[in-house]
Amino acid sequence: MRFPSLSMLAAAGLLLGAGAARAQDCMAVMAGDSRLSSFVDALNRTGQAELLHGAGPFTVLAPDNGAIDRVPVNIRNDLMGSQPGADIDPVRGPAVVNAQMIDGRHFAREVEGRNRVTVRTRNGNMLVIERGADGQYTLTPERGGFGAGGIRQVEPAHVVQADIPCSNGVVHIVDRVLVR
Numbered sequence: 001m002r003f004p005s006l007s008m009l010a011a012a013g014l015l016l017g018a019g020a021a022r023a024q025d026c027m028a029v030m031a032g033d034s035r036l037s038s039f040v041d042a043l044n045r046t047g048q049a050e051l052l053h054g055a056g057p058f059t060v061l062a063p064d065n066g067a068i069d070r071v072p073v074n075i076r077n078d079l080m081g082s083q084p085g086a087d088i089d090p091v092r093g094p095a096v097v098n099a100q101m102i103d104g105r106h107f108a109r110e111v112e113g114r115n116r117v118t119v120r121t122r123n124g125n126m127l128v129i130e131r132g133a134d135g136q137y138t139l140t141p142e143r144g145g146f147g148a149g150g151i152r153q154v155e156p157a158h159v160v161q162a163d164i165p166c167s168n169g170v171v172h173i174v175d176r177v178l179v180r
Helices: 006-020 026-031 034-046 049-053 065-069 073-080 092-098
Strands: 058-063 101-103 116-120 126-131 137-141 157-166 169-174
Touching: 026 034, 026 049, 026 058, 026 157, 026 169, 034 049, 034 058, 034 065, 034 092, 049 058, 058 157, 073 092
Parallel strands: 058 169
Antiparallel strands: 058 101, 116 126, 126 137, 137 157, 157 169
16 A cells, blocks of 8 residues: 655645635625724624625625715714614614615626726615726716615715725725715
């Protein structure tokens, strides 16, 4: 009987170890990024975090902390409470975070070669995605659809970082909250 060499066993162990490491779901990926801590808190407080731990696939247009800070304080407080643990608005809070999510896995390359793409967010809003000559992706909520929380976005959002892969979707970091 022939025994495998020690180096072959070590190589097999490395391969098995690499295969055992699994990609993280969208919620775990965002929770590991300090730029998204305010959005992660909003997802947890509105009950949407469980969704993003699920099978998906999802595309998350995650506003960075600066984007959330730009929402007027009185509106943030109305939606999410004025302090941690405070009651949230049970309708408008989830509507705001669902405006940041699209069913399906959509990568930035889907916009390349087209002038614009229109998608429906999970709260029912239509979102126009355009890629400029400079390669910058611009996201603009269309008129109509469902607003949330009295926030009216007058400036388009831009993708800060695109195509962050997750086991159940993809995350794109944006610089504005996407509600009208």
